[in-house]
């Protein structure tokens with residue numbers, strides 16, 4: 392269980408193999424993995440390595456990927472538009 396970061400992905404996006412592939416490619420710390428069926432797997436053990444780089448936001452529609460800081464101001468990073 393990650394202490395500092397939570398990543399939420401809309402179920403539709405999590406089932407979209409093309410978007411999942413992009414998420415896997417962009418995240419520098421391998422928080423996203425692709426299951427054999429093409430669906431998304433969040434790699435829990437890597438969550439706290441998140442650098443808040445926001446590279447995972449553009450591949451998915453607005454609001455579909457949300458990176459939540461569980462500390463400080465509790466900011467949520469998500470694509471607005």
Ligand code: SF4
Pocket residue numbers: 398417418419420421422440441442443444445446447448458
């Ligand atoms: S913000 Fe960056 S490090 Fe964090 S999950 Fe997204 S791509 Fe990975």
